[in-house]
Amino acid sequence: MLAPAALAPRLNLAHCMKMALIHDMAESLVGDITPVDKVDKTEKARREAAVMDYIAGTLLAGVPGTGASTGQEILAVFHEYEANETLEAQFVHDVDKMELLLQMVEYERASGVDLTEFCHVAGRIQLPEVKEWAATVMQEREAFWAGKQAAAAANGSSSSA
Known part of the structure; x- marks a missing residue:
């Protein structure tokens, strides 16, 4: 991930990449909802949170070796992005x-x-x-x-x- 030279030293770019990928995980199932779609922010947030709960809780629960900590980390990064x-x-x-x-x-x-x-x-x-x-x-x-x-x-x- 690239960042402007003046900003890059202040960023944890590995964390930014993880956050961007997690955000895209939600969009992959919900769709990339834009203001043109006229879906209000509350509904958009509800849909994305439900998808992330599903990914972190249901999908990852069945993957050997991932454990609950991976799902919790994904949710924490997702909530950081949303906040x-x-x-x-x-x-x-x-x-x-x-x-x-x-x-x-x-x-x-x-x-x-x-x-x-x-x-x-x-x-x-x-x-x-x-x-x-x-x-x-x-x-x-x-x-x-x-x-x-x-x-x-x-x-x-x-x-x-």
Whole structure:
């Protein structure tokens, strides 16, 4: 996992990776619920907590050698992520938002479809170092759309001549 140079020394990156993977475990069964899905935060949290209880309690209970401590550790890291109070949790939340922004831009470039409805996510990034990353991505996005508009205008003016 990469982190901005100014932030990396303050992070336990191994813990961040573990947290990101555990968060993705919940999403793998619940789905990646975004604000566009119009599922309220309480319901989203309920679904994800139920899935994590199932993974930690039921699925891992049947795996020889894992024991209850693995399930407890998974739940503890999941709850740390959900509480969003540690620097690592804030970073993983921000990286999750960055991933959405990067997917948005890549999809826009590949398809030409404007996905402005996801741009608000950039404003929800907490850490200044990650905000800088997001600002760079959004500037590149703006340059892409400005280039498309300029090309469309040039094509429109040349076809009418």
